[in-house]
Amino acid sequence: MRIVVLAGGIGGARFLRGLKQAVEGGEITVVGNTGDDIHLFGLKVCPDLDTVMYTLGGGIHEEQGWGRAGESFSIKEEMKAYGVGPEWFGLGDKDFATHIVRTQMLGAGYPLSAVTEALCARWQPGVRLIPMSDDRVETHVLTEIDGERKAVHFQEYWVKHHATVPALAIIPVGAETATPAPGVLEAIAEADVILLPPSNPVVSVGTILAVPGIRQAVVAAQAPVIGLSPIIGGAPVRGMADKVLAAVGVETSAAAVAGHYGSELLDGWLVDESDAGAVAEVEAAGIPCRAVPLWMTDVDASAAMAREALAFAEAVRAR
Amino acid sequence: MRIVVLAGGIGGARFLRGLKQAVEGGEITVVGNTGDDIHLFGLKVCPDLDTVMYTLGGGIHEEQGWGRAGESFSIKEEMKAYGVGPEWFGLGDKDFATHIVRTQMLGAGYPLSAVTEALCARWQPGVRLIPMSDDRVETHVLTEIDGERKAVHFQEYWVKHHATVPALAIIPVGAETATPAPGVLEAIAEADVILLPPSNPVVSVGTILAVPGIRQAVVAAQAPVIGLSPIIGGAPVRGMADKVLAAVGVETSAAAVAGHYGSELLDGWLVDESDAGAVAEVEAAGIPCRAVPLWMTDVDASAAMAREALAFAEAVRAR
Numbered sequence: 001m002r003i004v005v006l007a008g009g010i011g012g013a014r015f016l017r018g019l020k021q022a023v024e025g026g027e028i029t030v031v032g033n034t035g036d037d038i039h040l041f042g043l044k045v046c047p048d049l050d051t052v053m054y055t056l057g058g059g060i061h062e063e064q065g066w067g068r069a070g071e072s073f074s075i076k077e078e079m080k081a082y083g084v085g086p087e088w089f090g091l092g093d094k095d096f097a098t099h100i101v102r103t104q105m106l107g108a109g110y111p112l113s114a115v116t117e118a119l120c121a122r123w124q125p126g127v128r129l130i131p132m133s134d135d136r137v138e139t140h141v142l143t144e145i146d147g148e149r150k151a152v153h154f155q156e157y158w159v160k161h162h163a164t165v166p167a168l169a170i171i172p173v174g175a176e177t178a179t180p181a182p183g184v185l186e187a188i189a190e191a192d193v194i195l196l197p198p199s200n201p202v203v204s205v206g207t208i209l210a211v212p213g214i215r216q217a218v219v220a221a222q223a224p225v226i227g228l229s230p231i232i233g234g235a236p237v238r239g240m241a242d243k244v245l246a247a248v249g250v251e252t253s254a255a256a257v258a259g260h261y262g263s264e265l266l267d268g269w270l271v272d273e274s275d276a277g278a279v280a281e282v283e284a285a286g287i288p289c290r291a292v293p294l295w296m297t298d299v300d301a302s303a304a305m306a307r308e309a310l311a312f313a314e315a316v317r318a319r
Numbered sequence: 320m321r322i323v324v325l326a327g328g329i330g331g332a333r334f335l336r337g338l339k340q341a342v343e344g345g346e347i348t349v350v351g352n353t354g355d356d357i358h359l360f361g362l363k364v365c366p367d368l369d370t371v372m373y374t375l376g377g378g379i380h381e382e383q384g385w386g387r388a389g390e391s392f393s394i395k396e397e398m399k400a401y402g403v404g405p406e407w408f409g410l411g412d413k414d415f416a417t418h419i420v421r422t423q424m425l426g427a428g429y430p431l432s433a434v435t436e437a438l439c440a441r442w443q444p445g446v447r448l449i450p451m452s453d454d455r456v457e458t459h460v461l462t463e464i465d466g467e468r469k470a471v472h473f474q475e476y477w478v479k480h481h482a483t484v485p486a487l488a489i490i491p492v493g494a495e496t497a498t499p500a501p502g503v504l505e506a507i508a509e510a511d512v513i514l515l516p517p518s519n520p521v522v523s524v525g526t527i528l529a530v531p532g533i534r535q536a537v538v539a540a541q542a543p544v545i546g547l548s549p550i551i552g553g554a555p556v557r558g559m560a561d562k563v564l565a566a567v568g569v570e571t572s573a574a575a576v577a578g579h580y581g582s583e584l585l586d587g588w589l590v591d592e593s594d595a596g597a598v599a600e601v602e603a604a605g606i607p608c609r610a611v612p613l614w615m616t617d618v619d620a621s622a623a624m625a626r627e628a629l630a631f632a633e634a635v636r637a638r
Contacts, residue, residue: 042423072393078416082441084423093412097397100415104361104403122401 001026003310004191004223006132006214008033008204009048010065011230011238011296013055015197018302020056020126022310028127029187031214033199034112035132035139035172035207038155040089041079043099044106047155048204049116049131050098057123059094065238068094088160113181130187132208135178139203141247142169154203163240167247170202175210180217188217193313195306196227196266198237198294201257202244215265224267224313228305229254232272232294255281263287268312270294270305288316320345322629323510323542324446325533327352327523328367329384330549330557330615332374334516337621339375339445341629347446348506350533352518353431354451354458354491354526357474359408360398362418363425366474367523368435368450369417376442378413384557387413407479432500449506451527454497458522460566461488473522482559486566489521494529499536507536512632514625515546515585517556517613520576521563534584543586543632547624548573551591551613574600582606587631589613589624607635 001023005016007030016030033048047066054060054068061067071092080087091099098119105115111134120129139154143165151171157163188194199205209215218225230237231254242252250260254271255278261269263286271278272294282289292308295301320342324335326349335349352367366385373379373387380386390411399406410418417438424434430453439448458473462484470490476482507513518524528534537544549556550564550573561571569579573590574597580588582605590597591613601608611627614620 041419042426043419072391072412074391074393074412075416075419078413079420082416082420082438084420093391093393093415094397096412096415096419097394097401100360100362100394101398101401101403107361119401 002187002190002192003028003195004031004187004193005029005195005197006031006199006205006208006218007048007052007197008199009036009051012048012197012199012204013052013060014065014296015228015302015306016052016127017055017299018296018304019195019306021299021303022306029183029191030127030129031184031187031208032116032129032131033204033207035137035175035203036154037136037138038089038153040086040091041084043096043103045091045099046102046112046116046131049129050095052129053120053123053125056125056127057120059123067092071095086160089155111181113183128183128187130183131181132184132214133178133211134181135174137172137174137178137207137211139207140171140173141167141244142171143167158240163243167243170206170244170247172207172210175207176212178211180211180213185213185217188214188221191221191223193310194218194221194223194225195309196225196261198228198230198296200239200241200244201230201260202241202248202250219264224316225265226268226270226309226313226316227258227261227266228270228294228309229257229272229275231257233274237295254278255285258282258287258289259285267316270309270312288312321506321509321511322347322514323350323506323512324348324514324516325350325518325524325527325537326367326371326516327518328355328370331367331516331518331523332371332379333384333615334547334621334625335371335446336374336618337615337623338514338625340618340622341625348502348510349446349448350503350506350527351435351448351450352523352527354456354494354522355473356455356457357408357472359405359410360403362415362422364410364418365421365431365435365450368448369414371448372435372439372442372444375444375446376439378442386411390414405479408474430500432502447502447506449502450500451503451533452497452530453500454493456491456493456497456526456530458526459490459492460486460563461490462486477559482562486562489525489563489566491526491529494526495531497530499530499532504532504536507533507540510540510542512629513537513540513542513544514628515544515580517547517549517615519558519560519563520549520579521560521567521569538583543635544584545587545589545628545632545635546577546580546585547589547613547628548576548591548594550576552593556614573597574604577601577606577608578604586635589628589631607631
């Protein structure tokens with residue numbers, strides 16, 4: 001079975017770990033969000049790709065959900081001593097190595113997709129991880145800080161300000177001229193199932209879909225497209241997705257996110273069992289919906305979610 | 320008193336620490352060798368400048384003589400895990416931070432001299448440290464490895480091969496078209512004393528003098544030029560200077576090194592007291608010479624050497 005997953009960072013990575021357990025033997029292609037990418041200290045940092053790679057490759061800091069296990073922070077301290085910022089973005093020493101290797105390969109002329117493949121040769125994530133695009137796309141957020149409107153890098157909004165400043169708009173800078181990385185459209189076209197994990201629907205999955213050609217390919221794909229709600233009981237499972245949903249005028253509810261993706265895109269939508277009341281609303285919008293447990297408390301729980309998604313795909317395919 | 324020192328790495332740095340103690344209140348300008356510089360992992364590494372900066376700034380690994388005290392090696396291990404070499408050049412995590420800051424500033428358009436000044440703003444070495452040139456100069460060594468002639472980067476010859484392969488020639492690539500960094504020629508012209516510490520006369524001091532204009536400026540300077548022999552009893556004080564001396568056809572002796580610098584350049588030459596027998600030979604070549612203790616066993620010993628050099632300068636000035 002060929003499965004394509006459009007994934008952001010932590011939520012996507014944890015779902016993928018469950019999916020791998022659920023479909024041993026399946027062929028999983030992950031189209032990773034690169035809108036979170038940031039250039040720091042002259043290095044190219046790809047937080048979402050790395051979170052997927054580290055999580056599936058066994059190198060992730062489990063509790064934190066991002067960064068490396070057993071990490072040290074010598075470089076961060078040194079940077080501070082040199083007065084070189086930003087201080088708010090925490091890169092560990094081991095993590096730096098990844099960015100150094102990546103930056104060196106990019107500088108040598110390799111596209112990000114080839115670099116990601118090279119990094120994965122070490123991590124053996126057990127999936128094919130492809131960045132959504134080899135082109136530079138950077139999500140910026142139009143904020144109002146101290147009464148002044150200012151567009152800041154998504155990471156500045158998210159990590160520095162913890163999404164506590166008003167977000168007026170989400171702008172995936174460069175997305176409109178980006179092209180999908182090699183293999184992305186082919187994987188989508190040839191997929192047996194396409195999954196939207198409980199990643200951020202705006203700045204993760206939304207950014208991937210903003211690359212011209214990707215949304216169209218997903219809509220046109222033969223495969224059923226099944227999404228899992230990142231909203232449970234009116235609140236994000238983790239992170240601050242409610243803030244960026246508000247910025248694009250979408251209510252923080254499982255049903256509203258389904259509506260945001262739309263019936264053209266989704267062939268099925270899974271909401272948490274506590275949101276069973278939303279099933280009728282989602283189905284009324286033309287999207288088949290089921291209520292199942294959606295808390296990724298551990299790998300087994302994530303695997304159960306993945307099995308529900310795959311079973312749902314079979315069901316909608318049979319209709 | 321304005322003192323200019325043409326310095327390599329460990330030997331130069333240790334001498335400078337003594338000199339600082341000897342001339343409290345003096346104004347010391349260090350023209351640092353950049354021929355050892357190497358690009359590793361996409362980063363610009365300046366071993367000699369850093370050794371001077373760390374040593375005088377209190378950050379050096381005392382026993383080792385290079386690199387940072389209390390260093391960790393997470394990145395090095397990660398690089399190995401990624402299969403990215405070279406493995407033979409040991410960069411610690413703290414040290415990496417210096418190279419990251421330097422590379423970022425160079426990438427932003429600052430010349431190496433400005434970058435060095437910025438790094439020194441943190442380290443406060445108590446001297447003005449200027450690279451010999453802002454231009455890229457890289458010492459290469461023509462070797463014979465497994466029967467094949469091959470030019471390798473000096474660091475590869477020195478660190479990887481430990482100078483155990485034959486060195487047929489020393490080539491300061493780029494030196495002939497390099498220009499002295501801003502301030503170098505002015506400092507030399509305005510100096511009261513110019514010192515050549517017991518650094519490697521070929522690949523450290525020799526490379527500095529190979530930058531067009533620097534040797535001429537030292538020869539033309541009003542100030543006495545006093546050198547301290549890096550050879551004691553027919554062997555290098557440290558390192559493998561004998562190997563590179565042989566490559567340029569110079570015998571490994573205190574007298575031969577004096578002759579290599581030449582009476583045009585040197586106004587005085589200090590040999591170790593154990594080499595007192597060489598004094599007559601050096602003076603016969605037209606270079607005033609004294610025998611004094613030249614083992615830099617600790618800072619006090621280095622300071623005593625510096626005082627001897629300064630006293631010698633006064634003596635030759637009075638002639």
